[in-house]
Amino acid sequence: MQCPRCGVQMSQTAGGSWQCWTCGNTQLRAEVPAAAVDCPHCHLPAVPGAPGWYRCGACRWEIDEASRQVYADLVAHLDADPDRFFAYVQARTAHLRALEPAWT
Numbered sequence: 001m002q003c004p005r006c007g008v009q010m011s012q013t014a015g016g017s018w019q020c021w022t023c024g025n026t027q028l029r030a031e032v033p034a035a036a037v038d039c040p041h042c043h044l045p046a047v048p049g050a051p052g053w054y055r056c057g058a059c060r061w062e063i064d065e066a067s068r069q070v071y072a073d074l075v076a077h078l079d080a081d082p083d084r085f086f087a088y089v090q091a092r093t094a095h096l097r098a099l100e101p102a103w104t
Helices: 065-080 081-099
Strands: 045-048 053-056 062-064
Touching: 045 065, 053 065, 062 065
Parallel strands: none
Antiparallel strands: 045 053, 053 062
16 A cells, blocks of 8 residues: 555554555555555545545545546556557547537
């Protein structure tokens, strides 16, 4: 687990708490759930907060579950085949612009 204050890897103590030896930050028995998503701003884990929402503890970025799923799918497609992903985005953009004559 990375420290939300300084970004350094935290160490887990024997009691289950997390300790950052760089800045002294302590989190009692804080565990990152398996469903966590990385914050696109600071790359720290955004963990479930209010029902249906994920929130980054460092920069306060938030995303709801439906948007998180769209984001995760887009990133997975981008990582799997960047050329195909950008070709799809370009084709989709061209299609949408063709539907609205004012944009041409």
